[in-house]
Amino acid sequence: MSKMHLVLGGRVTDPQTLEFQDLSKVDLVGVFPDYASAEKAWRGAAQRTVDDAEMRYVIVHLHRLLEPELPKAE
Numbered sequence: 001m002s003k004m005h006l007v008l009g010g011r012v013t014d015p016q017t018l019e020f021q022d023l024s025k026v027d028l029v030g031v032f033p034d035y036a037s038a039e040k041a042w043r044g045a046a047q048r049t050v051d052d053a054e055m056r057y058v059i060v061h062l063h064r065l066l067e068p069e070l071p072k073a074e
Contacts, residue, residue, distance in 0.1 A: 007038050
């Protein structure tokens with residue numbers, strides 16, 4: 001299986017958490033085949049909203065969710 005990575009973000013209720021205010025407004029940046037390309041997309045999305053403390057972007061390791069028994073190496 002490919003090591004898929006999802007980049008998403010949106011407005012959170014508290015900048016210390018990942019509780020999104022409105023799931024219908026989550027920004028799905030994309031799915032990427034490796035961590036390096038996901039990180040590049042994450043940096044770009046996060047940089048656009050750097051002045052808004054309520055906006056948060058994350059990288060989700062989809063391959064870990066789909067096959068949790070795989071080793072955690074990127």
